[in-house]
Amino acid sequence: MKLLTLDEAVELLQVSKPTLYRFTSQRKIPFIKIGGSIRFNEVKLIQWLEEKTVEPGESYGREAI
Known part of the structure; x- marks a missing residue:
């Protein structure tokens, strides 16, 4: 199992650090x-x-109503 740092995960996922922090805080x-x-x-x-x-x-x- 390879563990990635925050910076490595940001690069893999192509998201910003604040977005990744938000994803983790919201589980x-x-x-x-x-x-x-x-x-x-x-x-x-x-x-x-x-x-x-x-x-x-x-x-x-969400589907359009």
């Missing part, structure tokens, strides 16, 4: 807290990304 993304440091399991992050993939023709989010 929207898998992470590991070691002491005062946040680490990310690379495999779990990739799985999380794959789960968020919207395929062509799929609806996502």
Whole structure:
């Protein structure tokens, strides 16, 4: 298992640091807290990304009323 730092996870996910901090504080993304440091399991992050993939023709989010 490879653990990524915050900066490495930001690069992998292509999001800003504030966005990644928000995802962790809202428990929207898998992470590991070691002491005062946040680490990310690379495999779990990739799985999380794959789960968020919207395929062509799929609806996502709230449906129009």
